[in-house]
Amino acid sequence: MKKQRPFWLEQALAAQEQCPVIPLRGETSADVCIVGGGYTGLWTAIQIKQQSPATHVVVVEADICGAGASGRNGGCILSWATKYMTLRKLFGESEAQRLVIVSEQAIEHIGAFVRRHQIDCDFRHDGVLYTAMASAHIGSTDSVIAALEARGLNSYETLPAQDVATRSGSVSNIAGVFSPRGASVQPGKLVRGMRRVALEMGVKIYEQTPMHRIDPEVQPVVHTAAGKVIAKKVVIALNAWMPEQFPEFSRTIVVVSSDMVVTQARPDLIQQTGLNNGVAVLDSRTFVYYYHSTSDGRIMLGKGGNTFAYGARMLPVFDQPSPYRKQLGKAVCDFFPSFAGLNIAASWNGPSDRATTGLPFFGNLRGHPSIFYGLGYSGNGVGPTYMGGQILSSLVLGQDNAWTRSGLVKGPRGYFPPEPLRYLGSLLVRGAIRRKERAEMLGRKPSKFDRSLSRLADAAGKADHG
Ligand SMILES: Cc1cc2nc3c(=O)[nH]c(=O)nc-3n(C[C@H](O)[C@H](O)[C@H](O)COP(=O)(O)OP(=O)(O)OC[C@H]3O[C@@H](n4cnc5c(N)ncnc54)[C@H](O)[C@@H]3O)c2cc1C
Numbered sequence: 001m002k003k004q005r006p007f008w009l010e011q012a013l014a015a016q017e018q019c020p021v022i023p024l025r026g027e028t029s030a031d032v033c034i035v036g037g038g039y040t041g042l043w044t045a046i047q048i049k050q051q052s053p054a055t056h057v058v059v060v061e062a063d064i065c066g067a068g069a070s071g072r073n074g075g076c077i078l079s080w081a082t083k084y085m086t087l088r089k090l091f092g093e094s095e096a097q098r099l100v101i102v103s104e105q106a107i108e109h110i111g112a113f114v115r116r117h118q119i120d121c122d123f124r125h126d127g128v129l130y131t132a133m134a135s136a137h138i139g140s141t142d143s144v145i146a147a148l149e150a151r152g153l154n155s156y157e158t159l160p161a162q163d164v165a166t167r168s169g170s171v172s173n174i175a176g177v178f179s180p181r182g183a184s185v186q187p188g189k190l191v192r193g194m195r196r197v198a199l200e201m202g203v204k205i206y207e208q209t210p211m212h213r214i215d216p217e218v219q220p221v222v223h224t225a226a227g228k229v230i231a232k233k234v235v236i237a238l239n240a241w242m243p244e245q246f247p248e249f250s251r252t253i254v255v256v257s258s259d260m261v262v263t264q265a266r267p268d269l270i271q272q273t274g275l276n277n278g279v280a281v282l283d284s285r286t287f288v289y290y291y292h293s294t295s296d297g298r299i300m301l302g303k304g305g306n307t308f309a310y311g312a313r314m315l316p317v318f319d320q321p322s323p324y325r326k327q328l329g330k331a332v333c334d335f336f337p338s339f340a341g342l343n344i345a346a347s348w349n350g351p352s353d354r355a356t357t358g359l360p361f362f363g364n365l366r367g368h369p370s371i372f373y374g375l376g377y378s379g380n381g382v383g384p385t386y387m388g389g390q391i392l393s394s395l396v397l398g399q400d401n402a403w404t405r406s407g408l409v410k411g412p413r414g415y416f417p418p419e420p421l422r423y424l425g426s427l428l429v430r431g432a433i434r435r436k437e438r439a440e441m442l443g444r445k446p447s448k449f450d451r452s453l454s455r456l457a458d459a460a461g462k463a464d465h466g
Contacts, residue, residue: 006072006348007262008188015120016192021064024206024227030058032396033222033229035211036237037061038070039381040374042194043389044235048396049201055397057203058229060222062210062241066191069239069381072350074260074290074302075190076280077110077183077383078128079103081155085144086357091407098402099387100153104181106386110190111183119193121186122295124278128182130156131164131173136440137284138175145177155179169275169293170335173283184278184292187382211245216368233396236365236373237388239381240351243312246365252355252412253376254426255309259322259349260302261329267297269338275299286433286457289331299339301332304352304379305433308426311419314351322347354378356414362391363411372396376412429453 005013032048034041037059045057061067080087080103087096107125114123132138141156148154156177159167164176199205206224214234215221222229236242243250270276275293282290287305294300306324309315317323325347333340355361355376362374372395374388381388387403394403403409416422432453436446446454 005067006188006350007346008075008186009066009071010188011186012066012071012188012192015189016196019196021207022205023208024060024224024229026227027230028058028227029230030204031056031231032058032233032235033220033231034059034235034237035222036068036239036241037065037195037205037207038068038237038239039191039194039385040239040388040392041235041237042191042198043386044237044392044396045198045203046194046201047389047393049198049203051393052397053202058231059198059203059205060209060211060224060229061205061207064207065195065205066188068241069350069352070191070385071188072260072348073187073382074258074292074300075185075187075382076128076282076290076292077107077185078280078380079107079181079383080359080380081148081153081179081181082130082141082144083358084148084153086359090357090359090413095407097151097153099406100148102387103384104155106383107181107183110185110383110386114190114193117193117197119190119197121189121193122278123183123185123190124295125180125183126278127178127180128280128282129164129168129176129178130282130284131168131176132284133172133174134440135174135443140284141177155181166274167279168281169273172335173281182280184280185382186294190382214365214371216366216371220368220371232370234371235392235396236371237375237392238373239375239377240312240353241314242353242373242375244314248366249375249412250312251415251418251422252361253312253353254416254422255312255314255351256305256354256426257307257318257349258302258304258352258379259306259324259328259347260300261322261325261332261344261347262294262300263298263332263339264343264345265294265297266339266342269336270297270299272338273336285437286454287430291335298345299332299336301328301335303328303331305430307349308423308430309351310423318349318351320349322349324349352379355412356416359413360384360388360408361412362388362395362409429457433457
């Protein structure tokens with residue numbers, strides 16, 4: 001029976017020409033074997049080939065490229081500007097400034113890449129709008145904007161309330177700040193387009209080829225279901241699947257769902273809302289609502305921080321329609337009353353890898369000099385995985401540059417408590433955040449208990465989506 005895929009990936013697969021899935025059978029060798037065919041794995045493969053075309057690169061993917069978070073995310077492409085304070089605390093002033101700048105450039109690079117390779121993925125560089133839906137949330141980005149401004153890095157402007165409502169398409173947003181340095185994309189079409197380009201560049205891609213284990217000999221061997229790859233270097237790009245393969249990562253991330261719905265196409269109604277470009281809109285909650293329109297006239301809306309996975313294990317629900325479909329459908333109607341009564345075309349969800357800092361981390365697996373990894377994008381990965389590719393390709397190619405010297409490549413920056421504490425704690429904090437935000441939406445003061453617990457999530461770096 002044909003597997004039901006999340007909406008974006010279904011749409012992407014339907015739009016592309018027949019492309020056979022080739023599993024690995026038997027033994028092969030490579031200069032570089034990349035495990036995982038999402039954005040991180042594919043950007044790494046592509047950037048290695050761009051710099052060193054003769055390098056023989058093999059990708060092994062358990063399912064098909066894009067089956068993970070990359071083919072099902074919200075498609076909001078964001079920089080790290082709003083993470084400047086965290087970046088400065090972790091990596092110091094000059095590295096923080098560099099990372100803000102390169103994270104903004106990554107968005108431009110992705111745009112240039114899709115244009116150069118004619119990837120038809122609805123990439124729209126129309127900016128990002130962070131909004132407040134409750135008076136308690138107004139001004140939540142003021143301090144980071146002031147800090148960016150003081151260093152000449154600020155691209156945000158505070159908009160009059162009327163403009164916020166117009167540009168976000170909804171009067172539910174009562175205040176907001178806009179930056180042109182943001183974009184949106186059809187994520188499934190992006191990842192499938194990257195797969196096509198990687199193949200054109202000579203990357204060998206084996207799909208339906210799960211890695212079972214890796215032998216970390218001098219020359220590492222990646223063992224798959226029906227074969228093996230003997231490689232000089234290996235890159236592990238497994239995202240939320242990392243703890244399943246390598247239990248030592250199980251306390252470095254919390255695996256938590258982000259859930260999404262997309263409406264039927266009604267271009268006429270989209271025009272009326274004013275949300276007629278690709279601006280990515282995010283509210284100011286800890287577990288944010290995020291949305292954008294599509295160029296065929298739909299609204300895609302998602303919310304992070306829903307289903308937590310005990311022990312960071314994968315759950316069957318991550319591959320099913322969203323259990324939060326009803327709540328998300330109601331949120332669509334609340335934001336866009338003119339969409340009330342319309343069908344929700346699809347709902348889905350997926351696993352996000354939330355790190356303690358809200359930022360990804362990279363390093364050498366078990367200290368092995370030829371095996372590299374990266375994960376922990378914390379719900380903001382569509383843009384930053386481009387930087388993940390820059391980091392991992394630099395490490396693979398043995399370069400001495402700003403990426404290989406960056407604090408980002410020094411492994412995890414923190415650990416969550418062991419189970420069952422972590423799971424119970426996650427539920428406790430999630431409950432407190434939900435109560436606090438409900439109270440704020442009603443204009444009431446949240447309890448001290450809920451405020452204190454909510455701060456734990458904020459201290460761990462506010463998730464952008466996950
Ligand atoms: C529902 C959802 C919404 C999101 N929305 C946004 C958003 O709007 N904006 C944003 O910036 N970020 C968003 N994110 C985060 C973003 O999608 C991710 O950070 C990004 O896609 C990570 O890419 P990746 O390549 O590291 O991981 P993935 O795309 O998950 O790739 C990992 C791959 O590894 C494969 N794999 C697993 N096990 C094995 C194995 N044993 N052997 C071989 N392969 C294996 C998987 O099949 C998968 O394809 C969202 C995430 C989710 C889940």
